[in-house]
Amino acid sequence: MPGPRSLVLITVDCLRADHVGFLGYDRPTTPFVDALAAESVVFSNAIVAGAPTYYSFPAILASRHPLALGRDVVGLAPGEPTIATVLKESGYATAAFLAGNPYLSRRFGYQAGFDAFRDFLDAEIESLVVPGNGAGSGGLLTRLNRSLAEACHKLGLVGSLYDELYFQYCQRVAASPAPSFDRLRRYPAADVIVDHACNWLAGVAEAPFFLWLHLMDPHSPYYPPQDALRWMGTPEISAGRARYLNSYWNRGDLGANRFRRQREEVVALYDAGIRWVDAQVARLVETLRHSRLWDNCVFAFTSDHGEEFLDHGGRYHPPSRVAEELVRVPLLLRMPSVSQTGPVQAPFSMIHLAPTLLEAAGAPVPSSFSGRSYGARLHSAEDWDEAAIVECITDCANLFRADGRLGRRIVAVREKRYKLVFDFGLHREQVFDLARDPGEFHPLPADEERPVRRRLLERLRQHLADSRGDGGSERRLRALLKEIRLESATAAACESELVRTQG
Numbered sequence: 156m157p158g159p160r161s162l163v164l165i166t167v168d169c170l171r172a173d174h175v176g177f178l179g180y181d182r183p184t185t186p187f188v189d190a191l192a193a194e195s196v197v198f199s200n201a202i203v204a205g206a207p208t209y210y211s212f213p214a215i216l217a218s219r220h221p222l223a224l225g226r227d228v229v230g231l232a233p234g235e236p237t238i239a240t241v242l243k244e245s246g247y248a249t250a251a252f253l254a255g256n257p258y259l260s261r262r263f264g265y266q267a268g269f270d271a272f273r274d275f276l277d278a279e280i281e282s283l284v285v286p287g288n289g290a291g292s293g294g295l296l297t298r299l300n301r302s303l304a305e306a307c308h309k310l311g312l313v314g315s316l317y318d319e320l321y322f323q324y325c326q327r328v329a330a331s332p333a334p335s336f337d338r339l340r341r342y343p344a345a346d347v348i349v350d351h352a353c354n355w356l357a358g359v360a361e362a363p364f365f366l367w368l369h370l371m372d373p374h375s376p377y378y379p380p381q382d383a384l385r386w387m388g389t390p391e392i393s394a395g396r397a398r399y400l401n402s403y404w405n406r407g408d409l410g411a412n413r414f415r416r417q418r419e420e421v422v423a424l425y426d427a428g429i430r431w432v433d434a435q436v437a438r439l440v441e442t443l444r445h446s447r448l449w450d451n452c453v454f455a456f457t458s459d460h461g462e463e464f465l466d467h468g469g470r471y472h473p474p475s476r477v478a479e480e481l482v483r484v485p486l487l488l489r490m491p492s493v494s495q496t497g498p499v500q501a502p503f504s505m506i507h508l509a510p511t512l513l514e515a516a517g518a519p520v521p522s523s524f525s526g527r528s529y530g531a532r533l534h535s536a537e538d539w540d541e542a543a544i545v546e547c548i549t550d551c552a553n554l555f556r557a558d559g560r561l562g563r564r565i566v567a568v569r570e571k572r573y574k575l576v577f578d579f580g581l582h583r584e585q586v587f588d589l590a591r592d593p594g595e596f597h598p599l600p601a602d603e604e605r606p607v608r609r610r611l612l613e614r615l616r617q618h619l620a621d622s623r624g625d626g627g628s629e630r631r632l633r634a635l636l637k638e639i640r641l642e643s644a645t646a647a648a649c650e651s652e653l654v655r656t657q658g
């Protein structure tokens with residue numbers, strides 16, 4: 156392929172494959188990106204290499220299986236080649252504007268290779284989203300309330316009644332003053348990120364560039380700009396109602412049936428977030444066209460994982476789940492030299508995205524990448540059925556503590572038709588026939604499709620054997636050293652804070 160070409164990578168957090176128009180969604184979430192599909196390759200079965208965010212991105216940027224450096228290593232290892240480091244070394248101007256996801260930060264090595272790196276994480280956002288940071292642990296009233304809650308829960312139904320009353324009480328307390336969507340939103344909306352990107356593009360001279368935007372609009376809590384709700388034709392949802400819905404959806408004390416009553420409105424908020432992303436992507440592409448940069452641009456639009464809306468009884472995108480609504484993501488690649496008719500149905504592991512993009516840009520592909528470029532296959536419209544591997548860890552409740560990341564593996568092996576889900580914690584293997592059971596509700600009986608089961612298990616065995624190879628040992632060591640340095644820095648900061656307060 157000719158090169159060098161510039162590269163724009165847009166990742167949208169929590170975007171399910173079945174909620175974009177170019178993959179068949181019947182609501183108008185992505186009219187602009189749908190129009191790009193005519194000049195792009197669209198993948199119907201792009202499968203993330205891990206979920207959620209922190210297990211997905213090592214594959215997207217560094218073409219590496221998320222647990223390949225050990226279960227205790229998260230993020231990118233120092234010195235690990237990524238799309239950004241390769242393109243920077245190739246003379247590209249590089250920039251990342253990431254809408255406040257704490258897992259895509261310097262802490263986890265994502266700044267590597269970027270001239271400009273902005274993660275929009277200020278102290279306020281970090282205190283809201285970092286679990287176990289002490290928020291909500293203080294106060295006499297809080298402690299009193301917790302004791303009362305524990306006592307009530309020992310009395311069965313009284314516990315449920317208590318939860319209901321407490322939730323309604325909190326809603327009343329929070330009801331004034333009336334909030335606005337903009338004030339309730341936790342992350343910078345896509346227009347803010349695109350503004351920064353357009354400003355940066357205005358300063359890019361002749362050199363090719365790599366621009367990565369990560370957009371959080373469909374991420375919970377769901378507070379889309381109200382314009383997007385109007386564009387979607389959604390019946391009026393006030394900011395107060397949206398806050399009620401988000402609080403309700405976040406309750407830990409209800410069964411799926413209670414949530415089902417609110418599901419439609421919650422999905423409407425989520426969909427409007429996608430629509431806002433679409434409008435801002437349109438603005439970005441318009442800027443690129445206006446600056447005559449678009450024609451020489453490789454453009455990728457995708458997501459790090461999906462979102463569950465009670466599909467299997469759950470909400471959000473809990474770690475340790477590998478169902479289709481969480482691991483199948485939209486992927487659209489616009490490569491000026493490749494045209495494709497109709498969506499690619501074969502499974503495409505996101506492990507192959509980085510090498511495919513680098514080759515399309517005309518840059519070298521590092522030997523450390525686990526995936527390989529699919530450029531030639533896409534050129535020749537060749538079909539394939541290679542299994543995609545998804546892996547994550549059970550009970551990864553707090554990524555910021557090493558002991559929170561050492562649960563057992565869950566691995567999925569996803570072929571075009573069949574999918575194996577192997578849970579090492581539960582010692583359970585399930586095989587699904589996605590053609591007959593696309594919702595993954597009925598695992599095949601153990602004595603059915605034995606050759607399929609054998610093939611999938613063999614692929615799993617091979618993946619685990621590859622994972623034990625020593626190719627990543629040096630990177631693992633560097634990652635562990637970084638952890639130790641971070642721990643020492645934190646300890647030193649605590650000590651000086653102690654001295655300051657005592658002094």
Ligand SMILES: [Zn+2]
Nearest residue numbers: 168169208459
């Ligand atoms: Zn995410």
